[in-house]
Amino acid sequence: MSIFVPDVHRRAIIVDGHCDTPYRLYRHNLHLDEHDPEAQTDLKTLLQSGITASFFVAYVPPAYANRGAAKFAHTLINLIESEAGRNSDVLSLVTDSEGIRAAKRADKVAIMIGVEGGHAIEDSLDVLREFYGRGARYMTLTHVNTNNWCDSSGDAERHGGLTDFGREVVRTMNDLGMIVDVSHISDKAFAHVIETSRVPVVATHSSCRTLCRHPRNMTDDMLRALAKNGGVCMINFFSAFISDAVAEVTMKAAKRDKMERPPDPGGTEEMPNDRTDWDMFLKWYESLGSPAATLEQVADHVFHAADVAGIDHVGIGSDFDGVPALPTGLTDASKLPALTARLLERGMSEGDVEKVLGANFMRVFEEVERLSVRS
Ligand SMILES: [Zn+2]
Numbered sequence: 001m002s003i004f005v006p007d008v009h010r011r012a013i014i015v016d017g018h019c020d021t022p023y024r025l026y027r028h029n030l031h032l033d034e035h036d037p038e039a040q041t042d043l044k045t046l047l048q049s050g051i052t053a054s055f056f057v058a059y060v061p062p063a064y065a066n067r068g069a070a071k072f073a074h075t076l077i078n079l080i081e082s083e084a085g086r087n088s089d090v091l092s093l094v095t096d097s098e099g100i101r102a103a104k105r106a107d108k109v110a111i112m113i114g115v116e117g118g119h120a121i122e123d124s125l126d127v128l129r130e131f132y133g134r135g136a137r138y139m140t141l142t143h144v145n146t147n148n149w150c151d152s153s154g155d156a157e158r159h160g161g162l163t164d165f166g167r168e169v170v171r172t173m174n175d176l177g178m179i180v181d182v183s184h185i186s187d188k189a190f191a192h193v194i195e196t197s198r199v200p201v202v203a204t205h206s207s208c209r210t211l212c213r214h215p216r217n218m219t220d221d222m223l224r225a226l227a228k229n230g231g232v233c234m235i236n237f238f239s240a241f242i243s244d245a246v247a248e249v250t251m252k253a254a255k256r257d258k259m260e261r262p263p264d265p266g267g268t269e270e271m272p273n274d275r276t277d278w279d280m281f282l283k284w285y286e287s288l289g290s291p292a293a294t295l296e297q298v299a300d301h302v303f304h305a306a307d308v309a310g311i312d313h314v315g316i317g318s319d320f321d322g323v324p325a326l327p328t329g330l331t332d333a334s335k336l337p338a339l340t341a342r343l344l345e346r347g348m349s350e351g352d353v354e355k356v357l358g359a360n361f362m363r364v365f366e367e368v369e370r371l372s373v374r375s
Pocket of ligand 1: 322
């Protein structure tokens, strides 16, 4: 079934802030153009989505903290490079805003690199610089685990936010021209990042806590602080971050089943064996029988963030292939035009829709580039 694609969706530069496909390809030992029943994005649906630039994430599972985290990030960066290379007729690996614009003109999809989980730098600014050197243009300061310098919203507080070294990480990222991603971090760590960063920051995949209670989501105060900073909150599509009913079910069950922290996957001292981790989580999630969120509710989050933070501070960060359930109507990347259509139907102007789809992110990225310290 073909899906209606509004004109503005074809015209716009569309940026997806967070796509976890590399980790799926790694786990399943597949290429981007190969069929995978579990895929929320693959080459075909990515091309159908209308996305101009997708941040492919080098996600480092918490089990790698202090156990080969940097090496694992490099493994996924290698994978991203090789998948972009294999499909260079339609994809191009890009590291700057001009590259995104060039990809749009050439009718290609720009693949960008983000690193998820600050434990990936192994407490070393040199490793951080290495990731930048390899093309990573953002880093999510934590995943669901608190690391040695930043607290996570999904873990116990150890530092009361960011440590002094954590602040140095933020300043170094500002200097490099690497976007600071505040998704996943604790509320206090978020406040410390806002205090510390001299350039706008981005939540690459976070939704609104007023509409859905999950602590991964941004409170209205955080949205306002982000607006003041000039940044963007890119709305995550995961059902449990969109629908409060789903969040309630999953948060209760996580507590009951002690699933808040992933179990240690074993393996060697140097390298965990995490390939089955995700499958366990998926089975557990499916066993809950949670209701699905809806595309309409995703639109609710976009409108709420725009009401609170202003239309200039909202974007989209799908989290495709990083979540066990997507809303009905938005079940894979090819359905993205339906979200655009819904925003228009609900009265958002084409200009505002363009901002949400990518123009806001582009503004921030260009500012981060402009305010970097070039050697
Ligand atoms: Zn994430």
